[in-house]
Each structure stands twice: as C-alpha cells, then as structure tokens.
Amino acid sequence: VCFIPDGLDCSISFVSHVLGKVCVHGRQKELLSVLVPCLVDLTKSDCIWQRLCWQLVERVPERWMEAVVLGFVQRAPGAEALSRLLGNLVVNNKKAQFVVTQKLLLLQYGHTTAVLQNLLGYLALDSLRRPFLIKVLQELLETWGSSSAVKHSPPEQQQYISKAILICLSHLKEPEIESCRQELLTSMMEGVKCHLDSNLPQIRRLGMVVAESISSKINTDGPVLKFQYEEDDEARELQSLLVQTPPSCDVPDLPDDDRYKKADAALPLVLESNKNLHPAAPLVPDELSEAELDSDDELIPYDMSEDKELKTKAPVYIRDCIEVLTGSEDMDKWEATVKALESLVRKNPAATREVSMELAKILLHLEEKTCMEGFVELRQRAQVAVLTTDPIPVAKYLTSQFYSLNYSLCQRMDILDVLVLAAQELSSLKSHRKTKQSGAQKPCIQLLPGSDSSKDWRKIVDERIKSKTRRFATGQSQVELASGPNEFNSVAGYFFFPLIQHFDRPLTTFDLLGEDHFVLGRLVHTLAILMHLAVNTVAVTAMGKALLEFVWALRFHTDSYVRQGLLSCVSSVLLSTPTECLLEDMTDELLEAQSWLGDVMEKDPDGDCRRLALQNLLLMENLKKKLKTVPS
Amino acid sequence: MALPPPDPQFVLRGTSAAVHTLHFSCGGQEPDVPILFSGSENGLIHVWKLKTHRAGTALDGHGGKSVYCVETMGGKDRLLSQGRDQRICMWDLAEGRTSVMDSVFTENVGFCRCSLLKVAQGRWLMAMAAKALEEVQVLELPSKTSVCTLKPEVGAKLGMPMCLKLWQLSCGSQPLLLAGYEDGSVVLWNLSTAKALSRLVCHQEPVMSLDFDSEKAKGISGSSEKVLSIWSLNEQQNLQVDKTHKLVNAGIADITIRPDKKILATAGWDHRIRIFGWKKLKPLAVLDYHTATVHCVSFSDHKNSSERLLAAGSKDHRISIWSLYTQT
Numbered sequence: 001v002c003f004i005p006d007g008l009d010c011s012i013s014f015v016s017h018v019l020g021k022v023c024v025h026g027r028q029k030e031l032l033s034v035l036v037p038c039l040v041d042l043t044k045s046d047c048i049w050q051r052l053c054w055q056l057v058e059r060v061p062e063r064w065m066e067a068v069v070l071g072f073v074q075r076a077p078g079a080e081a082l083s084r085l086l087g088n089l090v091v092n093n094k095k096a097q098f099v100v101t102q103k104l105l106l107l108q109y110g111h112t113t114a115v116l117q118n119l120l121g122y123l124a125l126d127s128l129r130r131p132f133l134i135k136v137l138q139e140l141l142e143t144w145g146s147s148s149a150v151k152h153s154p155p156e157q158q159q160y161i162s163k164a165i166l167i168c169l170s171h172l173k174e175p176e177i178e179s180c181r182q183e184l185l186t187s188m189m190e191g192v193k194c195h196l197d198s199n200l201p202q203i204r205r206l207g208m209v210v211a212e213s214i215s216s217k218i219n220t221d222g223p224v225l226k227f228q229y230e231e232d233d234e235a236r237e238l239q240s241l242l243v244q245t246p247p248s249c250d251v252p253d254l255p256d257d258d259r260y261k262k263a264d265a266a267l268p269l270v271l272e273s274n275k276n277l278h279p280a281a282p283l284v285p286d287e288l289s290e291a292e293l294d295s296d297d298e299l300i301p302y303d304m305s306e307d308k309e310l311k312t313k314a315p316v317y318i319r320d321c322i323e324v325l326t327g328s329e330d331m332d333k334w335e336a337t338v339k340a341l342e343s344l345v346r347k348n349p350a351a352t353r354e355v356s357m358e359l360a361k362i363l364l365h366l367e368e369k370t371c372m373e374g375f376v377e378l379r380q381r382a383q384v385a386v387l388t389t390d391p392i393p394v395a396k397y398l399t400s401q402f403y404s405l406n407y408s409l410c411q412r413m414d415i416l417d418v419l420v421l422a423a424q425e426l427s428s429l430k431s432h433r434k435t436k437q438s439g440a441q442k443p444c445i446q447l448l449p450g451s452d453s454s455k456d457w458r459k460i461v462d463e464r465i466k467s468k469t470r471r472f473a474t475g476q477s478q479v480e481l482a483s484g485p486n487e488f489n490s491v492a493g494y495f496f497f498p499l500i501q502h503f504d505r506p507l508t509t510f511d512l513l514g515e516d517h518f519v520l521g522r523l524v525h526t527l528a529i530l531m532h533l534a535v536n537t538v539a540v541t542a543m544g545k546a547l548l549e550f551v552w553a554l555r556f557h558t559d560s561y562v563r564q565g566l567l568s569c570v571s572s573v574l575l576s577t578p579t580e581c582l583l584e585d586m587t588d589e590l591l592e593a594q595s596w597l598g599d600v601m602e603k604d605p606d607g608d609c610r611r612l613a614l615q616n617l618l619l620m621e622n623l624k625k626k627l628k629t630v631p632s
Numbered sequence: 633m634a635l636p637p638p639d640p641q642f643v644l645r646g647t648s649a650a651v652h653t654l655h656f657s658c659g660g661q662e663p664d665v666p667i668l669f670s671g672s673e674n675g676l677i678h679v680w681k682l683k684t685h686r687a688g689t690a691l692d693g694h695g696g697k698s699v700y701c702v703e704t705m706g707g708k709d710r711l712l713s714q715g716r717d718q719r720i721c722m723w724d725l726a727e728g729r730t731s732v733m734d735s736v737f738t739e740n741v742g743f744c745r746c747s748l749l750k751v752a753q754g755r756w757l758m759a760m761a762a763k764a765l766e767e768v769q770v771l772e773l774p775s776k777t778s779v780c781t782l783k784p785e786v787g788a789k790l791g792m793p794m795c796l797k798l799w800q801l802s803c804g805s806q807p808l809l810l811a812g813y814e815d816g817s818v819v820l821w822n823l824s825t826a827k828a829l830s831r832l833v834c835h836q837e838p839v840m841s842l843d844f845d846s847e848k849a850k851g852i853s854g855s856s857e858k859v860l861s862i863w864s865l866n867e868q869q870n871l872q873v874d875k876t877h878k879l880v881n882a883g884i885a886d887i888t889i890r891p892d893k894k895i896l897a898t899a900g901w902d903h904r905i906r907i908f909g910w911k912k913l914k915p916l917a918v919l920d921y922h923t924a925t926v927h928c929v930s931f932s933d934h935k936n937s938s939e940r941l942l943a944a945g946s947k948d949h950r951i952s953i954w955s956l957y958t959q960t
C-alpha cells in the first residue's frame with residue numbers, strides 16, 4: 001500500500017479497517033513485519049507521515065484495536081519508534097488505553113521484556129502520557145503487594161509484574177517520585193511482607209529484589225534496604241532493568257550503582273584490617289646477663305618460639321561434656337567440647353545411653369555462645385549421633401517437644417531435620433555410614449532457614465520414581481551386595497506416628513494449620529522422607545495408611561509448598577508399601593487419592609504440583625499393570 | 633637467628649604400651665652395647681639394641697603390672713626393675729639369660745621410684761618407699777638387709793614419698809638421701825642416724841621428680857605446677873632455695889641432669905621435653921615430638937661424649953632418642 005503525499009486529502013479509514021481485520025485474523029506477523037519498519041523509517045523525520053500513521057491506527061475499529069496495538073507494540077524496535085507510530089493513542093482511544101494500561105500488563109504475562117520496555121517507555125515519553133505511567137505503576141504495585149495474588153498467581157506472572165514495576169521505576173523522575181513517595185513506601189512494605197511469607201524461594205527473591213529497588217529509588221540519601229540472597233541470572237536480569245537509563249531522562253541511576261559498590265567495598269576493607277591485627281609470633285627472650293664468660297654460653301639455644309601454652313583439651317567423658325555445656329564459663333573449653341561431642345558420643349554408646357535424654361535436651365536448647373565456625377552443623381551432627389545411639393527414648397522426647405509450647409520455629413525445624421538425618425543413617429548399611437566431611441559453611445545467614453535441603457530430598461524421591469517407572473531388562477550379572485539388618489525397622493514408628501498425631505491441635509505459640517504453614521510444609525516433607533526410608537519395615541503399612549489419611553485432610557491447603565509435600569508423601573507411600581499391602585488395606589484411600597490427583601494435575605496453578613501429581617498417577621497405573629500381569 | 637629445634641635421631645616403636653621408665657647401659661663390650669632398657673605399662677621390660685634400633689628381648693617379670701623403674705647394677709647383665717605388683721626384681725641377663733634372680737616384696741602400692749647407690753664393689757644401697765605411708769626404707773643389696781627406716785617426725789604431714797635420690801659426696805663418704813614428698817617439700821636424710829637433716833618446702837604441689845648434682849651441691853625439683861625449683865645445700869647441710877623457673881605449661885614428670893653436669897632435661901605433661909643449661913638454668917630447647925605426656929627422660933652414659941644421647945619415653949608408646957649438645 002503506498003500513499004501519495006501530495007496535498008491530497010485521503011481518507012485512510014479503509015486502510016485501518018483492512019489493517020484491523022488482518023491483525024485480528026492472526027496475520028499480524030506477515031503484515032506488520034513489512035509495514036512497521038516502513039512506517040518507522042517514514043515517520044522518522046516527516047511529521048506528515050507521523051500524523052498519517054496516528055490516524056491510521058486511530059481509525060481501526062474497536063473490536064480489532066487490541067490486535068493492532070499488540071502487534072505494533074511487539075514489532076516496534078524501541079519506545080521512541082512506538083511513540084512515533086502510535087502518538088497519543090492511549091489518551092484519545094479508550095480501548096487502546098485499556099489494552100495498554102490494563103490488559104497487556106495485568107491480565108497477560110506472556111510477553112517478553114522488550115515488549116514491556118517498549119510499552120512503558122512509550123508511556124514515559126510524552127507528558128500527556130506520563131500520568132498513565134504513574135497510574136500503571138500504582139496498579140502494578142497494588143497487585144504486587146496483594147497477598148492473595150502472591151499466593152495464587154503463577155510465579156511467571158509474578159516475575160512479569162516485577163519486571164514491569166522495575167521498568168516503571170527506571171522511568172520515573174524525581175518530582176514524580178516525590179509526589180508518590182509515601183504510597184511507594186506503603187506498598188513496598190506490604191508487598192515485602194507477602195513475598196517473604198511465601199514458601200517458594202523464587203517468590204521470596206523476587207520480593208527482595210523489587211523491594212530493594214523501590215527503596216533505592218525513594219531513599220536517594222541515607223541507608224537503603226539491602227537483603228542477602230543468592231544472586232542468580234534472574235536476580236541480575238531484574239536488577240539490570242532498574243539501572244538502565246532511558247535516553248531521554250537523566251535520572252541519576254549511577255549513584256545507586258555506586259552505593260552498591262561502596263557497600264561491597266566496605267566489606268573487603270574490614271576484612272583486610274582484621275588480617276593486619278593478627279598477632280606476631282612471640283620472639284625468643286634475649287638473655288640478659290651475658291657478661292660472665294661461662295661455659296654455659298657455649299650452649300646455643302634453639303628456637304623456642306613455638307613453646308606456647310597448651311590449648312584446653314576437650315573433656316574425654318560424656319558426663320564431663322554435659323557439665324561443660326550446661327555450666328561452664330570457660331569459652332575455650334565450651335568450644336572444644338562442642339567440637340568433640342559427636343565423636344565422643346559415637347565412641348561411647350553405652351555411656352551415651354545413660355544420659356541420652358539429658359544430652360538431647362541440652363543440644364536442642366544449645367545456643368551459639370562464641371563465634372564458632374560450623375556451630376550449626378556440629379550441633380546437628382551431635383544430635384543425630386545421640387539419636388542414632390539411643391533411638392527410642394530420644395525420638396519420643398524430640399517428637400513430643402515438636403508440639404510443645406515455647407520453642408522457636410527454628411528449633412522445631414531442627415527437630416525435623418535431625419529426625420530425618422538419623423532415620424537415613426539408621427536405615428543405611430553400617431559400612432556406608434561414613435561421617436561426611438563438613439563442607440564449607442555458608443557465610444551469610446539466610447533469611448529463612450534452608451529450604452534448599454528440600455530440593456535434595458525431592459531429588460531422592462524423584463530418582464526413586466524414575467527408577468521404578470521405567471523397567472529395562474537387564475541380565476542377572478549382579479554381584480552379591482553387602483547386607484545387614486535395617487536398624488530403622490524397630491524405631492520407625494517412634495519417629496513417625498508422634499509427628500502425625502497433633503498437627504491439628506493449635507497451641508498459643510504454634511499453629512501448624514494457621515500462620516506457621518512453612519513448618520507444616522517442612523513437616524509434610526519430613527513425613528514423606530520417613531515414609532520413603534521405611535521401605536521394607538514392618539510398620540510400613542500402618543504408616544502408609546496414616547499418611548494417606550493425613551494427606552486427605554490437608555489436600556486443599558493453599559500453600560503450594562505444602563501441596564508439593566503432600567504429593568511427595570503419596571509418592572513415598574506408593575513406592576514403599578509392598579503392592580499386596582497397598583491393594584489389601586488401602587484400596588479406598590487409593591481410589592480417593594486417584595480422583596484428587598487428577599484434579600490437581602489439571603487445575604493446580606503450581607507447575608511442580610502438576611508434575612508430581614502426574615507422576616503419582618503414572619505410578620498408580622504401573623501398579624494396575626502389575627496386578628494384571630500377576631497370575632491370580 | 634635461632635635454629636629450629638632438632639628432630640629426634642630415631643624413634644623406637646614397638647612397646648605397644650605407655651613407657652614409664654628408661655635406663656641406658658652403654659659402657660659394656662661390643663657388639664651388644666649400647667643398650668637401652670625400657671619399662672612399660674604392660675609389665676614388659678624391653679632391651680633395645682641401639683645399633684639396630686630393635687628390641688632384642690622382652691622381660692616379663694611383673695605379671696602384667698606396670699614397670700615404673702629400671703636400673704642397672706654395674707653393667708648390663710644385672711638389672712633391677714620395680715613394678716606395680718609391689719615387687720622389685722633383680723635380673724640376671726648375662727649370656728642371654730633372662731631370669732629373675734631375686735626379688736624384694738615392698739608391700740608398697742605407690743609410684744615412688746627406688747634409688748640405687750653403689751657403695752662398694754658388689755654392694756649397693758637401695759632406697760624405696762616402704763609399706764607405711766610416709767616411710768622410706770633403705771636396703772642393702774644383694775643381701776636385702778635393712779639398713780634403716782626413715783620415718784618423718786610425728787605431725788610433719790609430709791605425705792607419701794614421691795621421689796628419692798641416694799648420693800654421696802665421694803666414694804666412701806657418708807651416703808645421704810634426698811626425698812621429695814607429697815606436700816611439696818624436699819627432705820635431706822642422714823642414713824646412719826636415720827634423722828632428717830634439713831627440710832625445704834619448695835612446691836605447693838607434690839614433688840614429682842628431683843635430681844641432684846653432688847659436686848655443686850645443687851639440686852632441682854619439678855612438680856605438678858608450673859614451677860621448677862632449684863635449691864642448694866649449704867655448709868651446714870641446710871637446704872635453701874636458689875631460684876625458681878616458671879614454665880609455660882604445668883606438670884613435670886621427670887628431671888634428669890646429664891652426667892657431665894652441663895645440661896638437664898625435663899619431661900613434661902604438655903608432651904614436651906625441655907632442655908636447660910645447668911649452670912644458670914638457661915632454657916636451651918623445647919623438643920615437641922610426642923603426642924602424649926612424656927613420662928621419663930634419661931641421658932646415656934657413653935664414654936665418648938660425642939655419642940651421648942637423650943632418651944624420652946611417653947604415654948604415646950614411643951621412645952624418642954635425641955642427640956643434643958654433644959660437642960661440649
């Protein structure tokens with residue numbers, strides 16, 4: 001289509017109609033890939049072309065407007081170009097306004113970052129359109145800060161909204177920030193709270209990055225909010241969106257960068273000065289009275305600078321350790337005891353059994369008194385050692401304490417971790433129980449205690465699922481494997497049933513079904529692992545039944561982490577319980593579970609949940625197949 | 633720039649038990665010498681040939697009970713050993729024999745090492761802790777007749793004797809006994825009158841070990857605290873403290889002065905052997921080899937001074953042999 005720009009007054013509404021119809025039929029790509037570059041070139045300098053273009057787009061009928069606008073936004077090579085093409089369309093046309101400010105940002109989330117840049121840049125470029133930018137930012141923040149949105153919308157959408165917020169922020173000018181500073185602050189605080197409350201690390205990180213960015217924008221002088229989180233590609237990409245300076249505005253983004261750099265530089269300086277304070281080795285004391293000529297002087301002393309006081313040794317008896325840990329003021333001895341405790345416990349099982357309850361109590365309440373490296377790991381390993389040495393009474397104690405008053409969330413989750421690690425140890429062969437090398441301790445304290453470990457556990461269950469759902473015919477050329485009695489067999493029940501018992505009974509400080517859903521999620525994952533480790537034990541059927549009932553009670557929980565845990569529980573039950581027991585004792589529960597799984601697979605917003613549900617259904621299918629092949 | 637402390641010349645392994653006592657015998661005929669006797673906690677006495685660094689024989693005469701003192705009586709063929717089975721055995725090791733010739737039943741359950749002194753050819757005096765708590769008995773060997781029993785006066789509250797040293801100023805003169813007690817005092821006894829000549833409180837804790845240089849009339853004692861005490865005997869046979877030396881870590885198990893009176897060695901509970909010059913107690917070296925408390929140190933009696941050795945036995949079942957300051 002070519003125009004004759006020669007004073008002729010053409011009506012281009014026909015063209016608009018054609019354009020609209022083509023776009024709505026889905027042929028945007030073919031048409032616009034030719035049209036848009038053409039128009040971009042033509043409109044670069046010629047304002048007649050610009051006005052023509054604007055009219056073209058404005059005349060597109062309402063019902064096709066969305067397709068056209070979307071096509072333009074996607075195809076435009078930059079916000080500048082889009083601005084030239086569309087002009088003040090958003091101001092004049094209601095439908096376009098709706099599409100640009102609401103639909104593309106809040107109702108859809110599949111578009112690329114470039115699209116967002118174009119869109120928001122376009123809004124920022126003209127003073128008539130800037131109010132829309134502010135309005136868009138407010139609405140985005142409202143969505144970002146709404147707790148129901150955080151809980152129910154998919155992570156991809158949340159990421160999209162975060163990106164949009166950051167791009168908006170990068171376009172804002174000082175006076176605008178001034179005017180809405182209070183609002184920004186309020187929404188940031190609310191939003192941060194919802195995000196940090198979530199169980200998924202990705203959501204938490206998104207919340208942290210956006211909050212940091214908002215804070216850096218509204219507090220241009222003074223301390224900025226800074227979280228500690230693992231930097232990964234996503235976080236870096238988001239941060240880069242903020243720092244990008246659009247060519248027309250000169251918002252001073254660089255000082256923000258500098259501030260980050262200064263914060264980083266301060267840390268290495270502090271470390272350097274600490275190194276310099278390292279005490280020099282004591283010099284050999286000079287002999288004073290060298291005046292007399294004596295045969296003693298012929299004896300030349302050797303270097304004795306290594307002759308220092310002996311370090312305090314750790315106690316050698318368990319009861320001494322208990323004394324030191326409960327009463328001692330001597331910090332060196334306390335540290336030495338904590339380091340030596342695990343090996344002492346393992347070397348003296350009989351002595352440990354006498355005092356196991358006391359030790360368990362002390363270790364559960366042990367707080368870090370000095371700045372020791374690896375304290376958390378040392379304490380955990382000691383607890384695991386005590387639990388494996390004397391499983392039944394200590395397990396009873398720990399599970400009862402899990403549901404008691406006045407423990408912190410950290411301590412409750414500690415109990416769960418220790419139970420799992422001990423169960424793993426008890427159910428593995430003695431020859432395989434090598435004490436793991438304590439790896440480098442993570443230096444920064446994470447905001448919420450490591451839910452990264454749940455990924456490892458999931459991996460174990462997943463691997464097990466994989467190994468069972470695919471069967472290859474391999475030959476019988478297997479070496480005789482080492483075997484030994486499963487020590488977890490006799491104590492599995494003590495680990496498992498007390499944990500399941502009281503989950504629905506709220507205490508004043510601890511409400512699993514209410515606020516403390518993070519602990520509930522961890523509890524569910526722990527039960528899945530315990531179930532998985534109980535394979536080949538006598539109690540496995542009873543455990544499976546109890547676990548399926550537990551899952552049934554919680555199946556509609558709103559938190560996706562909890563739901564993932566529940567689905568792993570079902571996998572564990574299916575994998576650990578022998579087929580005969582499954583079919584005899586648990587047919588009802590399995591049928592109910594099957595219908596629930598189908599529902600989850602289709603409708604659950606979380607991708608991991610859907611995947612786990614599908615795997616469970618596959619496992620059940622395999623079971624059915626096995627039934628058919630077994631001659632009845 | 634001071635040199636780093638030397639390494640042991642060699643290390644004897646194979647006792648498989650803590651080593652409590654050592655004694656060299658280097659003055660005999662080749663090829664058997666030099667020999668080192670070691671007594672261990674499992675009741676065995678090992679006879680180490682230092683040329684080959686191997687234990688030739690193991691003497692088992694104390695029924696599995698710890699041997700805490702070995703001494704030779706004039707050469708390597710006569711050995712005296714004291715064990716926790718309350719016996720002191722005398723061995724005949726000539727020509728490859730390994731038999732107990734004679735034994736003395738001490739009825740003492742303590743840890744006090746006996747002390748031997750040769751008074752005439754074929755005659756020795758031996759001081760040992762006796763059955764009663766605070767007493768020291770002196771016997772003549774080989775006749776096993778009691779020479780005297782040294783009882784502290786009533787109310788002295790010395791406690792158990794912890795270490796003994798018999799000495800005489802020159803051959804034929806009056807033998808005297810220095811005894812260190814549990815209350816931290818050192819007492820000088822006159823054997824003929826069985827009376828205490830002088831008493832000196834030089835430690836707050838029990839005296840674990842002492843040694844005496846009869847030429848200079850100067851002695852040194854170590855205890856379970858951090859202090860070494862040097863005392864001397866004046867004209868009136870009175871003991872007086874000359875000086876004290878503070879150590880880095882507490883606990884001394886054994887002290888011995890080299891026969892040429894130039895240096896002395898201490899065995900510490902902190903696994904270290906310390907060497908001092910004897911004249912002014914100048915610290916010379918700290919030998920840090922062992923991984924458990926060092927129970928005993930002993931200098932060799934080589935005639936050739938350049939071959940002189942120091943041996944240290946420790947709870948970590950090893951005996952380290954050092955060659956230090958052999959040029960003087």
